[in-house]
Amino acid sequence: MKENNNIDNLFKDNLDNLEMMPSERVWNGVEGTLFPPVQPGPVYRWRWALVALLLLLFSVGGWYLFFHQNESSNSITTEHLNQSDYNVARPSDNVTNHQNVKENRANEPALEQSTITDKSGYSVKQHHVSKQQSLTAHQKSLPETGFNNNTTSGLKQNFREQSNAPETIPSVSIFSLTSLPVDDRMQPQHEILSVNQYIKKRAFLHYYTGAGAEAGMVYYPATQDMFTYAADVSVGLKAGKFYVETGVGYRFMQERGSYKIDFKTQDSVGYYNKVTSFEINPQDPDKIILNYKKTTVFDSVAHVAYTAPLFKYDYFTIPLKIGYRVFNRKNLFVALETGLEYSRLMRSFIPESGFYFEGSGDVKIINKTPDRVVNNWKYLFSVRVGIKLAKSITLMVQPEFSKYANSIYKTGNNYSNVKPYMMNLRAGIYYDF
Amino acid sequence: MTQEQIVEKCRAGDKQAFALLYKMHAPKMLGVCIRYAKTREEAEDMLQEGFVKLFQKINSFKATGSFEGWMRRVIVNTAINYYKSQMKHNQTINVDNNDLSFIKDEPDDDLATSPVPQKVLLEMIQQLPDGYKMVFNLYVLDGYMHHEIAKILNISENTSKSQLSKARRMLRAKVEAYKMQYSYV
Numbered sequence: 001m002k003e004n005n006n007i008d009n010l011f012k013d014n015l016d017n018l019e020m021m022p023s024e025r026v027w028n029g030v031e032g033t034l035f036p037p038v039q040p041g042p043v044y045r046w047r048w049a050l051v052a053l054l055l056l057l058f059s060v061g062g063w064y065l066f067f068h069q070n071e072s073s074n075s076i077t078t079e080h081l082n083q084s085d086y087n088v089a090r091p092s093d094n095v096t097n098h099q100n101v102k103e104n105r106a107n108e109p110a111l112e113q114s115t116i117t118d119k120s121g122y123s124v125k126q127h128h129v130s131k132q133q134s135l136t137a138h139q140k141s142l143p144e145t146g147f148n149n150n151t152t153s154g155l156k157q158n159f160r161e162q163s164n165a166p167e168t169i170p171s172v173s174i175f176s177l178t179s180l181p182v183d184d185r186m187q188p189q190h191e192i193l194s195v196n197q198y199i200k201k202r203a204f205l206h207y208y209t210g211a212g213a214e215a216g217m218v219y220y221p222a223t224q225d226m227f228t229y230a231a232d233v234s235v236g237l238k239a240g241k242f243y244v245e246t247g248v249g250y251r252f253m254q255e256r257g258s259y260k261i262d263f264k265t266q267d268s269v270g271y272y273n274k275v276t277s278f279e280i281n282p283q284d285p286d287k288i289i290l291n292y293k294k295t296t297v298f299d300s301v302a303h304v305a306y307t308a309p310l311f312k313y314d315y316f317t318i319p320l321k322i323g324y325r326v327f328n329r330k331n332l333f334v335a336l337e338t339g340l341e342y343s344r345l346m347r348s349f350i351p352e353s354g355f356y357f358e359g360s361g362d363v364k365i366i367n368k369t370p371d372r373v374v375n376n377w378k379y380l381f382s383v384r385v386g387i388k389l390a391k392s393i394t395l396m397v398q399p400e401f402s403k404y405a406n407s408i409y410k411t412g413n414n415y416s417n418v419k420p421y422m423m424n425l426r427a428g429i430y431y432d433f
Numbered sequence: 434m435t436q437e438q439i440v441e442k443c444r445a446g447d448k449q450a451f452a453l454l455y456k457m458h459a460p461k462m463l464g465v466c467i468r469y470a471k472t473r474e475e476a477e478d479m480l481q482e483g484f485v486k487l488f489q490k491i492n493s494f495k496a497t498g499s500f501e502g503w504m505r506r507v508i509v510n511t512a513i514n515y516y517k518s519q520m521k522h523n524q525t526i527n528v529d530n531n532d533l534s535f536i537k538d539e540p541d542d543d544l545a546t547s548p549v550p551q552k553v554l555l556e557m558i559q560q561l562p563d564g565y566k567m568v569f570n571l572y573v574l575d576g577y578m579h580h581e582i583a584k585i586l587n588i589s590e591n592t593s594k595s596q597l598s599k600a601r602r603m604l605r606a607k608v609e610a611y612k613m614q615y616s617y618v
Contacts, residue, residue: 007601008573010608011558012549015574022477026463027455029481034488035448043488262518272591299587304518 037417051340054320142215187299206238212396219419224256228422230317236430241325243335249317251343257311257369259353263360266298300362305355311369312349318342331388333365341378348372370409377405382426392432400424440500453486458501459484462508468558468570471514475519477515483511509575513585516567548610557607564588565600572597 215229232249275294281287321339353365382400388396404423434453442450463480470476487507494503558566567586571577572593579597583590 007608009553010549011569011604014469014549014554015462015464015558018467018551018555019460020463020467020473020476022459022463026459026477027452027482030455030488031448032451033485034451050452198558274584297589303518330534393498400446 011040011115025036044264054322054340084128104135106129114127130369142287150256163204194376205234207433208430209233209235209433210396210428210430212426214424214426216400216402216424218253218255218420218422220255221418222237223258226254227257228253228424230424232317232319234319238432241328242324243366244323245319245321245323245339247319249319250346251315252315253313253315255311255313255369256308259307259355260366260368261305261307261353261355261363262302263305263355263357263363264300264302265357265359271296303357303360305357306352307355309351309354311351313345313372314347315343316346317344319380333386335384335386336382337382337398339380340405343376343378345372345374372408373406375408376408378402378422386430389429394430394432396426396428396430398426400426410430436500437496440491440494443488455484456480459505462504464514465505465508465575466556468574469516469566471559475508475515479512479515480508482515483508486511503565505575509571510585513567513571516563547606549608553611557604557611563601564596565603567599568596569604570595 013238020143046337047321058356072222159209210230211233213229213231217225218228219225228251230249230251232247234247236243236245271294274295276293277291279289279291281289304372319339319341321337324337325333325339350367350369351368355365380402382398384396384398387395387397401421401423404419408420411420436457438459439450441453443454445560459480462483463476466476466479466483467473470479487504490507494500536562560570561569564586570581571582571585572579578589579593582593586593588596
């Protein structure tokens with residue numbers, strides 16, 4: 001027995017007061033089980049208030065911009081006149097912001113004015129300049145009509161032919177453009193558009209629609225990260241650099257489930273020497289010889305197994321986004337976008353555990369994957385890049401980050417605070433009305 | 434604050450008191466769990482489960498006994514239950530295969546004083562077959578009697594004695610091998 005005491009004492013003396021520092025996860029697990037955090041209720045009201053505020057801003061802003069913009073929609077500048085739309089500039093039109101017309105009458109000397117019509121069809125008012133003033137000086141004070149020198153020279157030539165005042169150096173101011181030949185009209189300084197095109201381009205509000213698809217990853221805090229994908233159609237309103245957008249979509253999500261299986265099998269737990277027979281010792285009749293056989297003892301032993309099949313979930317979604325274009329060029333724009341997305345669980349696919357063990361009995365299968373809530377919200381943040389493919393068609397590409405606002409699982413269990421986040425890449429085609 | 438005061442506050446559901454209790458005793462209890470586990474992660478799982486049960490059952494503690502002793506029993510029971518639930522089919526002990534006849538049962542006066550490191554001794558216990566490890570831990574280190582061990586592990590008393598004997602022989606062989614390898618004088 002001494003050797004037994006020695007080995008016992010060796011281990012007892014060295015391991016009886018063994019101490020090791022546990023990692024933080026141990027206390028986190030204990031705390032999470034014993035003192036689960038309380039779901040904050042009032043936050044729900046704040047979220048609804050935020051949604052209501054966004055809708056109100058959208059409605060009021062849209063009403064103001066739409067009605068306010070209509071009042072001035074007829075203002076056009078001659079910067080965008082098309083040579084073929086000669087009826088844009090009429091003498092009776094309220095031509096404003098005319099970059100090329102300068103009223104310079106204060107600098108003009110007092111002139112005797114009369115209206116003449118030359119053989120080219122111009123209606124002109126003649127200004128007589130005193131001979132003390134040079135033509136060049138007078139020409140400097142003329143309105144800048146954009147006429148080329150040839151035309152002016154032609155006018156002057158015509159006038160001289162008709163004038164009976166050789167002492168005067170006439171010049172002209174053109175007031176009527178009703179029958180100007182194409183060459184002599186004001187040269188447009190900017191992009192040439194028709195009136196309808198111009199009004200459309202300068203209109204502050206634009207509606208658009210589009211369709212898109214996205215793919216990405218769902219990051220679960222407690223289980224394996226999984227692939228997700230979605231498709232959607234949307235409609236939006238653009239107001240200057242801002243836009244708001246909504247629509248409907250459908251999302252497919254997956255999750256690695258967890259089944260715990262308790263089962264029993266008949267296992268060996270030891271042995272004993274079973275007496276199979278006995279006989280009288282022939283050499284000593286007073287004694288009996290026992291014959292033994294080593295026999296294994298079986299007993300029911302409990303086991304635990306785990307399986308993790310793939311659970312699938314389908315969601316119907318309604319996003320509400322607001323964006324601002326931080327970079328805007330003719331065929332490219334970049335916008336920052338944020339918003340909320342409502343999602344509703346439409347379908348769940350929960351497979352069987354897939355457990356099989358030959359010889360197992362008293363099997364109890366527990367689905368440890370919690371049930372998901374039906375209605376939920378997500379916060380959205382993305383950077384949208386728009387590439388114009390054609391006049392009204394734009395390709396959108398946007399990386400998007402989103403996070404669930406509420407736990408995806410039903411409350412009342414250890415998973416009550418699981419709010420996965422997603423990283424997706426979305427692409428879509430949009431059409432401007 | 435004394436331990437009694439901390440325990441009273443824990444009975445009242447005071448989270449801070451329980452955090453303090455955990456801080457005071459968790460390292461030692463992990464030292465208990467590590468002897469029953471194969472890995473540190475497994476030991477920490479046992480410890481987590483043990484402290485949860487401790488808090489849930491704290492009202493059943495009678496102030497007449499030692500709180501640390503009571504806590505140790507809760508932790509050991511949790512470790513054993515954990516072992517039972519995690520026990521795999523292919524790790525069931527088949528005592529017939531463990532031929533330990535080559536080990537001589539000679540007294541070794543130096544055994545108790547050999548400077549074998551604590552970590553090595555712990556590893557030797559962890560490497561024992563599950564049944565041997567359980568019986569050795571319960572009998573030698575945690576002070577249970579064979580009839581108590583038989584009840585806990587659902588085995589016979591003779592099996593408990595047999596497994597303890599085999600555990601000792603196996604550990605003695607490991608210690609001898611370690612001493613020969615490192616030649617301590």
